[in-house]
Amino acid sequence: MYILPWLVSLVAVTAAAPSNIFDDAYDFSEELSEYFTKVSENIKSSKSRSPDSFNSCDTSKISLPSYASGLTAPDGLTATYVALGRGTQNYTCADSTSNTVPTAIGAVASLFDATCIAANWPEMLAMMPNVAYKIALPSNTNAKFPLANLELLGHHFFYDATTPEFNLDTTSSKQYGILMTTKERSINAPSSATQGKYGAVTWLYLTTKTGTVGDYKAVYRVDTASGAAPATCKGMPSAFEIQYSAVYYFYS
Template identity: 65%
Template sequence: MRFGLVLCLSAVSLAAPTHFLDHAYDWSDELAEFYGKISQYINTAKHNIRAPSACDVSKIALPSYASGLTSPDGLKPVYVALGRGTQNYTCADSSSKTAPVAAGAVARLYNATCIAANYPGMLETLPNLAYKVTLPTNEYASFPPSNIDLMGHHFFYDATTPEFNLNTTPDKQHGIVMTKKGGSIDAPSNALSGEHGAVAWLYLTTTDGTVGNYKSVYRVDTAAGSPPKTCKGMPSAFQMQYAANYYFFGE
């Protein structure tokens, strides 16, 4: 079943420089939940004249269910991004005795900061939706279903250095975040698994080469991305689609 919906939200009902849900999608339980939350927020905003009209990043907090990761104590939230792309892997051969080896990731990052500040419950839902939506052909286009703007790109600078380049255009320069892995926990059992499971949640610390006052990055709310357990029948290099939320903290 396919449908289209134009949903116009005023500043009082959605405190973000975005609009929602004006593309056509396949119906799913995740979309039903997403729509339900939007309906609740709009109804609340209609009865609350003090609803925020801008996003206050000081209200952003790492979700309590990510407590297994090192806490960002003493640091301030800077941005939150929805990541959508691929986790990349290699196989030495195509036998069942060989396991895939992680070979970095490539993803576009979309600015979900205002959603995180005002509607964290909605943010949790986005990766599950984003995983099921194909990236726009135009690299700089906003991303459905929330039509949030491109913020930057995630890739690996080298084999062990995840990079987040947040300098999208000449007038959108948010810095460059070079990181290394500081810790991880398994994705929860209710995470969207995709073909072979959701990739782990990560705590990353910044390293030399970072441009901007960034100190840590958290990857949470992951959807899919894990490889098969063995390389049986797999090519020497392959990709697995994934989505996740990335929280950036600084001093």
């Protein structure tokens, strides 16, 4: 029987984990239960798949999920990479009263390479943010992400107040480009999204602009989990972070 390596890694990592890992990072939830159920189903289905299919990262098989139809379709473009993003959405409050609403001041996230999962197991990928937003990032910034042992692909942050940047140049041997982007469209996350404490951040369609290194044309943020701010600043500090996760599609 042939099983995709990341499935094997996931089972091995979970089995070997210290018991207290379930007290925090892997705190039991309905999302976690659904995720492991899907892992089990995929392991069983691997019996009927050839070994070559598990080593394929054929990006031609990758497509933006049909349920993201509210965003502009990537017509004429090809998916280059897909990443699981894990980080924080950042906010400020002018005061701590209910008369003030939080102001978004960008985001910071690590991007982990989920391209092969998107090509082979798209339904699995869509579920990953629901679990990932509760898992702490590795202390070593170049380490793999515990969920499915994903390799670091890059970093996401804001170049300035209106420019989301995606830096995919992580090491001297991994120079995959830099994307300077601008927001073209956003839609609310569906009610089925994992809300976290205050809700799931919006789904986005971004296009690249001057400063981009590489042939990238668009970025999509979908399948968001958590990240939204509270409705008001009541009881909140002047600056705060909300944990989140999402799937990012990079198109050229």
